Amino acid sequence: MSEAVAERLLARKDEILERLKALLRLPSVSTDPAYAEGMRATREFLMARLREGGVADVRLLDGGGQPAITGAWTGAPGKPTFIIYGHYDVQPPDPLELWKSPPFEPTIRDGRIYARGASDVKGSTLIAVETVIEFIKAGGCPVNIRFFLEGEEEIGSPSLPAIIERHPDALAGDAMISADGGRASTTVPTINVGSRGLTALRFSLRTASKDMHSGRYGGAVRNANHEMARLIASLHDEAGRIAVPGFMDDLAPIGDREAADAAALPVDEAAFYGAIGAKPYGTPERSVRERITLLPTIEVNGMWGGYTGAGTKTVLPCEAHAKLTMRLGPGMDPARAQRVVREHLLARAPEGVSLTFEAGGPGTPAFTLGEGHPLLAAAESVIRRTTNRAPVRARAGGTIPITAIFKERLGIDTLTFGFAMPDEDVHAPNEFFRLSSLEEGLRAWPLLLTELGRLDPAALRRA
Amino acid sequence: MSEAVAERLLARKDEILERLKALLRLPSVSTDPAYAEGMRATREFLMARLREGGVADVRLLDGGGQPAITGAWTGAPGKPTFIIYGHYDVQPPDPLELWKSPPFEPTIRDGRIYARGASDVKGSTLIAVETVIEFIKAGGCPVNIRFFLEGEEEIGSPSLPAIIERHPDALAGDAMISADGGRASTTVPTINVGSRGLTALRFSLRTASKDMHSGRYGGAVRNANHEMARLIASLHDEAGRIAVPGFMDDLAPIGDREAADAAALPVDEAAFYGAIGAKPYGTPERSVRERITLLPTIEVNGMWGGYTGAGTKTVLPCEAHAKLTMRLGPGMDPARAQRVVREHLLARAPEGVSLTFEAGGPGTPAFTLGEGHPLLAAAESVIRRTTNRAPVRARAGGTIPITAIFKERLGIDTLTFGFAMPDEDVHAPNEFFRLSSLEEGLRAWPLLLTELGRLDPAALRRA
Numbered sequence: 074m075s076e077a078v079a080e081r082l083l084a085r086k087d088e089i090l091e092r093l094k095a096l097l098r099l100p101s102v103s104t105d106p107a108y109a110e111g112m113r114a115t116r117e118f119l120m121a122r123l124r125e126g127g128v129a130d131v132r133l134l135d136g137g138g139q140p141a142i143t144g145a146w147t148g149a150p151g152k153p154t155f156i157i158y159g160h161y162d163v164q165p166p167d168p169l170e171l172w173k174s175p176p177f178e179p180t181i182r183d184g185r186i187y188a189r190g191a192s193d194v195k196g197s198t199l200i201a202v203e204t205v206i207e208f209i210k211a212g213g214c215p216v217n218i219r220f221f222l223e224g225e226e227e228i229g230s231p232s233l234p235a236i237i238e239r240h241p242d243a244l245a246g247d248a249m250i251s252a253d254g255g256r257a258s259t260t261v262p263t264i265n266v267g268s269r270g271l272t273a274l275r276f277s278l279r280t281a282s283k284d285m286h287s288g289r290y291g292g293a294v295r296n297a298n299h300e301m302a303r304l305i306a307s308l309h310d311e312a313g314r315i316a317v318p319g320f321m322d323d324l325a326p327i328g329d330r331e332a333a334d335a336a337a338l339p340v341d342e343a344a345f346y347g348a349i350g351a352k353p354y355g356t357p358e359r360s361v362r363e364r365i366t367l368l369p370t371i372e373v374n375g376m377w378g379g380y381t382g383a384g385t386k387t388v389l390p391c392e393a394h395a396k397l398t399m400r401l402g403p404g405m406d407p408a409r410a411q412r413v414v415r416e417h418l419l420a421r422a423p424e425g426v427s428l429t430f431e432a433g434g435p436g437t438p439a440f441t442l443g444e445g446h447p448l449l450a451a452a453e454s455v456i457r458r459t460t461n462r463a464p465v466r467a468r469a470g471g472t473i474p475i476t477a478i479f480k481e482r483l484g485i486d487t488l489t490f491g492f493a494m495p496d497e498d499v500h501a502p503n504e505f506f507r508l509s510s511l512e513e514g515l516r517a518w519p520l521l522l523t524e525l526g527r528l529d530p531a532a533l534r535r536a
Numbered sequence: 537m538s539e540a541v542a543e544r545l546l547a548r549k550d551e552i553l554e555r556l557k558a559l560l561r562l563p564s565v566s567t568d569p570a571y572a573e574g575m576r577a578t579r580e581f582l583m584a585r586l587r588e589g590g591v592a593d594v595r596l597l598d599g600g601g602q603p604a605i606t607g608a609w610t611g612a613p614g615k616p617t618f619i620i621y622g623h624y625d626v627q628p629p630d631p632l633e634l635w636k637s638p639p640f641e642p643t644i645r646d647g648r649i650y651a652r653g654a655s656d657v658k659g660s661t662l663i664a665v666e667t668v669i670e671f672i673k674a675g676g677c678p679v680n681i682r683f684f685l686e687g688e689e690e691i692g693s694p695s696l697p698a699i700i701e702r703h704p705d706a707l708a709g710d711a712m713i714s715a716d717g718g719r720a721s722t723t724v725p726t727i728n729v730g731s732r733g734l735t736a737l738r739f740s741l742r743t744a745s746k747d748m749h750s751g752r753y754g755g756a757v758r759n760a761n762h763e764m765a766r767l768i769a770s771l772h773d774e775a776g777r778i779a780v781p782g783f784m785d786d787l788a789p790i791g792d793r794e795a796a797d798a799a800a801l802p803v804d805e806a807a808f809y810g811a812i813g814a815k816p817y818g819t820p821e822r823s824v825r826e827r828i829t830l831l832p833t834i835e836v837n838g839m840w841g842g843y844t845g846a847g848t849k850t851v852l853p854c855e856a857h858a859k860l861t862m863r864l865g866p867g868m869d870p871a872r873a874q875r876v877v878r879e880h881l882l883a884r885a886p887e888g889v890s891l892t893f894e895a896g897g898p899g900t901p902a903f904t905l906g907e908g909h910p911l912l913a914a915a916e917s918v919i920r921r922t923t924n925r926a927p928v929r930a931r932a933g934g935t936i937p938i939t940a941i942f943k944e945r946l947g948i949d950t951l952t953f954g955f956a957m958p959d960e961d962v963h964a965p966n967e968f969f970r971l972s973s974l975e976e977g978l979r980a981w982p983l984l985l986t987e988l989g990r991l992d993p994a995a996l997r998r999a
Contacts, residue, residue, distance in 0.1 A: 228847075229847075229848065268751075269751065271751075271850070273848045275848075280814055281812040281813050281814035282812055282813030282814075283812060283813070285812055286934065286963070287833065287835045287837065287861060287863065288732065288734075288863060288932070288933045288934025288935060289828065289933050289934060289958070290812065290828060290933075291828065291833040291835050291863050291933065292776075292818050292819070292827035292828050292831050292832075292833045292863070292933070293803075293808075293816070293817060293818040293824045293827040293828050294809075294812065294814050294817055294818070295776070295814065295815070295817045296835055296836060298768065298836040298837075298838070298839045298858075299768060299769070299771070299772060299836060301765070301839075302764070302765040302766075302767075302768035302769040302836070302839070303765075303769045304765075305761065305762060305765035305769075306762070306765040306766045306768075306769040308762070309762060311886075313755075313758070340756075345756075346757075349744045349745055349746060349748055349753065349757065349854075350744050350745030350746070351743060351744035351745075351757050351758065351854075351888060352758070352887055352888030353756070353888075354756060354757055354758050354888060355755050355756040355757070356755070361756045364755035364756040365752065365753060365754065365755050365756050368755050369755075370750065370754035370755045372750045372754050372759055372850075372852055373759060373761040373762060373765070373841075373842065374750065374761075374842050374843050374848070374849055374850060374851050374852070374853065375761070375840075375841070375842035375843040375844045375845075375849070375851075375853070376761045376764075376765070376839065376840065376841055376842065376844075376856075377838075377839065377840040377841075377844045378836075378838070378839055378840075379836065379837050379838035379839065379859075380837050380838040380859060381838045381839075381840045381857075381859075382838075384896075385692075385736045385738075385837070385859065385861060385896050386837055386838070386859075387734070387835075387837060387861050388837050388838075389835055389837070390837065390838070391812075391814075393839075394844075395761075396842075396843060396844075396848060396849075398750060398848060398850050400750065400751060400754050400755070423774075424815055425814060425815030425816075425817060433847075433848050469751065470751045470752050470753075470754065470755070471749065471751025471752060472751055495752065499749075500749060501746075
């Protein structure tokens with residue numbers, strides 16, 4: 074049946090593209106209250122489509138912030154239940170002046186649809202929604218489905234724990250399939266088998282109780298900017314290796330399988346660095362693919378201190394600030410990573426330099442879909458059939474917090490099965506989604522749901 | 537005659553205090569166009585007082601910005617001509633909420649007059665003005681006088697070169713006496729014999745052509761913040777000594793006289809560091825006084841890069857920025873200091889890190905009133921008589937750009953003879969001026985003008 078469903082989906086590809094355009098016209102920027110109406114309209118649009126398509130129990134799940142959308146189809150008794158994850162919020166469109174066509178006026182150029190949220194992740198979310206609707210139209214789905222379309226993914230899912238807490242029924246399932254989390258290559262078929270974790274730490278540094286005049290005090294007082302620079306410089310060695318003692322101690326060693334998977338998807342360094350105008354860098358003992366997917370990082374995302382306005386101000390600043398995030402490799406504990414970095418900074422701060430820390434939440438560990446996991450086998454089978462190639466197992470360098478949150482809170486694993494590609498300028502001007510990806514997704518999702526229908530629910534939960 | 541003039545000035549001390557209050561009520565904030573009316577009213581006030589007091593040729597000197605006020609008394613043929621420098625503009629009063637009494641409502645508490653500009657420098661400027669007027673009233677001044685009351689001191693004197701260029705007659709003199717540039721101690725009488733120079737350099741650093749996603753690129757690309765931190769950290773050693781090779785090469789060695797002068801005015805470290813809540817720091821081989829007056833500095837007044845807003849953003853920033861100013865010791869060339877720092881930074885920047893520089897103007901060299909200078913001898917004699925103590929020769933750690941500008945453009949030396957004290961919260965809330973300083977100034981200025989009347993104009997210009 075899955076092939077017939079795929080055929081029907083492809084037959085109404087133009088209609089689905091029009092639906093995607095309509096969805097992209099709704100400006101659902103979760104971080105900015107000015108877009109509240111766009112958020113509301115987007116929810117209405119998706120809920121109306123789910124209801125119209127025969128999905129039951131369509132409603133909002135409130136967790137105190139932007140609500141998530143749920144809806145269920147449970148007509149496959151004995152079959153496993155899958156939560157289908159997507160998100161309806163998007164990044165802010167700024168800087169507007171760099172867009173070639175307006176961010177909320179979807180525009181097709183050269184086989185791509187340009188709009189904010191096209192790649193991240195309204196395109197892939199709609200593929201999943203339309204696939205389920207098509208199955209329902211054809212008599213039923215091979216598996217039970219609960220949609221979970223989040224409205225706060227782009228702001229770090231602050232209400233997600235509360236939503237999970239308050240609405241356990243809506244999230245009861247055997248595994249999750251995520252429309253978010255795209256493909257790792259524009260040329261090689263890949264299956265995502267993991268992602269790095271993430272934890273955040275902010276700190277401020279103080280050398281005196283007030284800003285000083287650089288003429289009156291300069292030469293005899295510690296400048297907060299200089300001290301901050303020393304501390305930040307101490308985090309890495311010259312080659313870019315992390316220099317914080319003990320930071321890597323709980324990193325799982327890179328095994329043969331991980332090394333082989335990484336080697337199977339080598340980074341084209343000329344293209345990789347050329348696209349961003351940068352030079353090769355980082356832990357020399359590891360390949361670029363390993364550096365960006367398996368090794369942890371400590372990145373100072375922001376730092377500032379003293380006068381940053383126009384012209385010159387001869388201030389000797391007493392405080393400086395930094396925001397760090399760390400990407401975590403498999404095995405690393407987010408709380409431990411934070412603690413080790415805090416201890417390193419405290420140990421390096423000389424007398425007269427006081428530090429204050431602010432932890433950026435509990436953090437997310439790395440996620441791995443283990444060798445032999447039934448979700449992995451199902452996805453590989455589908456990709457082999459739709460592409461006629463064996464997919465490469467790829468880890469994501471980024472973090473998919475829901476994978477860890479759902480594993481931790483609900484005990485379920487996640488298969489990411491999105492169709493975004495890595496060059497589609499997500500979070501940047503001129504975000505786009507390939508029309509060919511829309512087609513590939515509409516071909517693959519029916520096959521995937523059919524494969525998943527063959528799995529034993531108990532085996533999924535044991536995996 | 538000078539003692540009689542001083543007596544008469546002191547006799548009308550209350551009237552002069554009322555005049556000072558009236559002057560302080562006029563909000564002459566040069567940096568903010570909203571205060572244009574306050575600037576105009578302040579000019580009118582001072583010009584009216586000069587005219588009323590018998591000063592001739594009172595007028596404005598236009599240089600394209602806030603005009604300066606001039607006026608002359610030239611009734612002492614054969615005697616030297618002194619330019620009396622002061623400024624009528626003040627710093628902005630912000631933050632207003634920290635003032636105990638409103639900044640433009642002068643209020644007397646505990647023998648101090650609190651108001652914006654009281655210490656910097658309307659108090660000392662008015663002492664000079666009233667002294668000259670009192671001499672004129674008594675039949676004439678011991679020297680020829682040209683007032684030069686600037687309106688842009690607090691914004692870096694942008695029009696000063698143009699004013700000097702356009703109005704050479706108004707600035708023809710043998711030396712300058714500045715009411716700006718106060719005393720170095722609240723307990724020991726001092727004479728200022730020099731100040732550090734100043735030069736500014738801004739630079740930006742780039743590691744890629746665009747900001748990147750820390751998940752997709754983290755671990756394989758240089759983070760601009762990390763690179764900026766390394767460069768800033770390379771400017772000093774751990775003890776706070778400047779680590780830029782060659783930077784100190786043109787610094788005049790600290791001689792016996794300089795060391796003795798510095799030792800004669802030791803910094804009370806407990807009070808100095810206690811007042812700012814900081815710990816002792818800086819070149820260990822030199823005393824705190826030497827560190828803050830004779831040694832050069834490189835201070836990063838501002839640095840910033842990446843995301844500095846609320847919350848967390850997992851950006852891997854491609855650019856970072858820094859604003860530096862350097863205080864220069866005697867002998868140092870501002871252009872050379874800039875060049876040496878630029879070369880150091882360029883030499884330390886690894887492949888893949890590009891730097892761009894923006895020089896902050898030509899800079900100002902340090903200023904020194906040499907041993908045996910007739911202005912110095914005159915000032916020392918006056919202070920000895922008014923305090924019954926031998927004044928200590930003190931250098932200022934800050935920069936008095938007019939001293940260097942007048943030396944360079946007009947070939948004349950400057951004696952700073954202001955009565956502000958170093959603890960009077962200039963440029964800060966609750967600025968004040970001591971009423972005792974008003975009295976000391978009114979006693980000392982008549983003596984000074986009389987001493988200066990004994991000098992040979994030619995000797996002044998040769999000094």
